[in-house]
Amino acid sequence: xxxxxxxxxxxxxxxxxxxNIAEDDHPVWDAGATYGQxxxxxxxxxxxIYESVQPGNLGNDPVSDDGTWWLDLRLATKRWSAFDxxxxxxxxxxxxxxxxxxxTRDCDAISLFGLAxxxxxxxxxxxxxxxxxxxxxxxxxxxxxxxxxxFFGGIFYARQKVLNGFPGYIGHRIDIxxxxxxxxxxxxxxxxxxxxxxxxxxxxxxxxxxxHSRKEFDQFGDELLIKRGSTRKVTxxxxxxxxxxxxxxDLVSEVDGLVTAFYGSSEYAPNYGIEDLGFVDDHTQPLDAxxxxxxxxxxxxxx
Numbered sequence: 001x002x003x004x005x006x007x008x009x010x011x012x013x014x015x016x017x018x019x020n021i022a023e024d025d026h027p028v029w030d031a032g033a034t035y036g037q038x039x040x041x042x043x044x045x046x047x048x049i050y051e052s053v054q055p056g057n058l059g060n061d062p063v064s065d066d067g068t069w070w071l072d073l074r075l076a077t078k079r080w081s082a083f084d085x086x087x088x089x090x091x092x093x094x095x096x097x098x099x100x101x102x103x104t105r106d107c108d109a110i111s112l113f114g115l116a117x118x119x120x121x122x123x124x125x126x127x128x129x130x131x132x133x134x135x136x137x138x139x140x141x142x143x144x145x146x147x148x149x150x151f152f153g154g155i156f157y158a159r160q161k162v163l164n165g166f167p168g169y170i171g172h173r174i175d176i177x178x179x180x181x182x183x184x185x186x187x188x189x190x191x192x193x194x195x196x197x198x199x200x201x202x203x204x205x206x207x208x209x210x211x212h213s214r215k216e217f218d219q220f221g222d223e224l225l226i227k228r229g230s231t232r233k234v235t236x237x238x239x240x241x242x243x244x245x246x247x248x249x250d251l252v253s254e255v256d257g258l259v260t261a262f263y264g265s266s267e268y269a270p271n272y273g274i275e276d277l278g279f280v281d282d283h284t285q286p287l288d289a290x291x292x293x294x295x296x297x298x299x300x301x302x303x
Contacts (some may be wrong), residue, residue: 001201002265003274003297004164005251006109008193009258011083011101017173018100020184021079021093025049034058040073040099045082048071087114087188087277088229088303097178097185101192102171111194111261113277114188116180118157122174124167125281132166156249160261162275164289189277191261196251199238202294207273208233210300232301234262240246240295244283252297253285262299276301 009015025034026049029041034207035057042049043063050062050070062070076084081091082099091097097117110122117138122242124132140156168174178185212228240248256279278301285295 001264001274002197003201003236004109004195004197004265005255005265006111006164006193006195006261007251007254008191008258009103009105009107011190011192015101015104016080016083016099017102020096020098020145021091023047023079025077031059031061042077046155047077049075049077063300081189082190085189086302088132088274090114090186090188091115092184094184095145095179097176097187099176099190101174101176103168103192104170105194106170107164107168107174107192107194108138109162109191109193109261110166110168110174110251111160111162111263111277112176112178112189112192112262113160113177113191114157115161116184116186117156117178118181118183118206118271119179121175121177122163122166123142123177123180125173125175126171131172133211134163134166136161136163149274150226160275160277162165168192189259191259193260193278195252198248198251198297199240199244201274202237202239204237205274206233206235207234229303231303233280234274234276234299234301235282236274236297236299237294238296238297239292240285242287242289242291245287245293249283249285252280253287255282259302278302 026040026042029043035052037052038056039052040049045063050072053071054069057069064246075089078091081089119135119137121135123130138158140158178187181268210231211235212230216224216226216228218224259279261277281300283299287293
């Protein structure tokens with residue numbers, strides 16, 4: 001099974017050309033308006049939400065404010081939530097979400113995380129000519145483990161989807177449609193970029209559950225469990241031809257500090273859960289002068 005990582009393309013106002021999600025979470029900041037304590041606004045420059053921390057807040061730009069007048073809530077507007085490097089802050093809309101993106105660099109892969117949808121569709125346009133059109137049903141049969149769950153276990157949908165090999169070249173338009181007819185379509189994060197195979201996954205790959213919940217005590221000494229989110233730590237031993245070691249090191253350096261997608265791929269085998277959204281945490285590459293080298297890549301997921 002090959003281990004893949006996607007070198008992500010930034011999605012800014014230049015790349016995101018259309019969406020059916022309105023950017024109207026709160027009023028747009030107005031230099032001539034006076035805001036009271038607790039009032040919230042959005043900026044169409046940063047696409048983030050800000051909260052006034054003082055009454056009589058007039059003429060103070062939240063983007064450049066040092067925290068005296070505005071608190072940056074570190075939340076993207078709903079339209080931009082799919083590109084804010086977080087899975088938990090989801091973009092949502094009744095029935096269907098659409099995005100149109102024009103790449104400023106070649107990208108042949110897309111991954112979507114935090115999905116709540118029955119299906120999705122990817123279309124690629126070269127001007128007025130549609131050159132790619134693929135739809136995917138997101139029903140997840142992995143929960144069917146018995147005849148009982150087959151008939152009575154309910155319907156489950158995949159929460160993530162990875163696709164590569166489509167012609168997302170510079171200047172093409174990529175239309176993404178996420179459909180949940182009669183419900184609320186959601187997506188937590190979308191990664192578009194160039195797909196790279198780093199190496200072959202060896203036996204011994206590990207997926208660790210990292211809980212961020214905490215145990216505290218009240219004044220009587222009774223335990224209080226503070227429930228928080230969780231992430232994963234993925235440790236993958238890879239086999240790489242030693243001659244390709246510089247290539248792999250360069251690719252790891254390229255995605256260092258970036259939130260990206262990684263996954264295992266094989267024509268005949270499932271990915272065994274090695275498919276997630278995160279960042280490279282550690283990479284040590286001992287080199288075997290003859291043949292292949294075995295090294296370990298450690299990645300951590302984000303919420």
